[in-house]
Amino acid sequence: MYQDHIYELTPKKWEWFAQDVLFHLGFSVVVGPSEGVDEGMDLIVEIKRNEENYKYLVSCKHPYKSKKNVGVRQESDIRDRVEQHDCNGFIAFYSVGATSGLKKKLYALQQKGIDVIEIYLDDVLDIIPTMRGYTLQKYFNAPQKLYHHIVEGTDYKPLICKGESCDKDILTQENIPWSLAGFYIDDANTVHFVYGCKHCVANYCNHPYWAEISQIRYVEQMQMWNSIIEDVSISKGLVLASDYFKDAFTLQHAMLQIQIPQGWGRWI
Numbered sequence: 001m002y003q004d005h006i007y008e009l010t011p012k013k014w015e016w017f018a019q020d021v022l023f024h025l026g027f028s029v030v031v032g033p034s035e036g037v038d039e040g041m042d043l044i045v046e047i048k049r050n051e052e053n054y055k056y057l058v059s060c061k062h063p064y065k066s067k068k069n070v071g072v073r074q075e076s077d078i079r080d081r082v083e084q085h086d087c088n089g090f091i092a093f094y095s096v097g098a099t100s101g102l103k104k105k106l107y108a109l110q111q112k113g114i115d116v117i118e119i120y121l122d123d124v125l126d127i128i129p130t131m132r133g134y135t136l137q138k139y140f141n142a143p144q145k146l147y148h149h150i151v152e153g154t155d156y157k158p159l160i161c162k163g164e165s166c167d168k169d170i171l172t173q174e175n176i177p178w179s180l181a182g183f184y185i186d187d188a189n190t191v192h193f194v195y196g197c198k199h200c201v202a203n204y205c206n207h208p209y210w211a212e213i214s215q216i217r218y219v220e221q222m223q224m225w226n227s228i229i230e231d232v233s234i235s236k237g238l239v240l241a242s243d244y245f246k247d248a249f250t251l252q253h254a255m256l257q258i259q260i261p262q263g264w265g266r267w268i
């Protein structure tokens with residue numbers, strides 16, 4: 001989803017981005033990208049653990065043209081560089097992955113007491129949605145427009161409408177505005193969790209709380225929605241359907257695929 005936009009960043013921007021991501025993860029910056037003039041050192045960050053400061057040498061690699069995994073040859077003398085800069089550990093911050101050769105080498109370093117943290121493309125893609133919109137805006141134009149869908153991804157899982165004999169995926173770009181999630185209380189006062197096309201399930205949802213799928217795409221809204229799901233589940237006088245939480249989790253999990261990060265605006 002952001003992958004293409006990541007490869008539009010220049011290598012210098014990638015270093016600045018690394019600094020922001022590491023800061024977001026709780027590190028403080030000792031030497032920033034603009035100051036790092038030494039060969040083989042992009043930045044140095046620090047984190048406090050058990051009352052002790054740990055310093056890491058960060059290597060940023062951004063092969064935005066080749067998109068090839070970083071290999072042993074591109075990361076020479078890691079141990080020397082770590083020691084030279086008086087660090088305890090090494091952070092690989094790559095917009096790709098690492099070759100198995102390099103991974104072995106990093107593992108060996110770890111065995112020798114150098115703390116190694118690996119942050120590869122997949123990790124970055126997971127971290128981005130947890131970052132603040134104003135930080136991301138420094139690197140990506142109109143970040144909200146990045147948000148289509150991860151349909152291109154191979155492991156995309158559709159969320160099929162719960163309406164009878166409807167097999168629509170409510171997470172497609174076209175269906176999102178016409179879809180909702182809510183609660184259905186049957187004659188036995190059992191509460192069921194429901195999601196689907198509005199015209200399929202809206203009549204069903206006889207509980208006052210419901211949510212537009214287009215709304216709960218926003219992380220903040222999803223958090224509110226999750227607390228509503230909890231609240232409804234402990235409502236007095238209602239019996240919980242056996243698959244209530246299973247269905248709620250299915251929705252939550254599917255929504256992650258189209259979630260819009262914090263601070264990226266409000267629903268329309």
Ligand SMILES: [Zn+2]
Nearest residue numbers: 161166197200
């Ligand atoms: Zn439907």
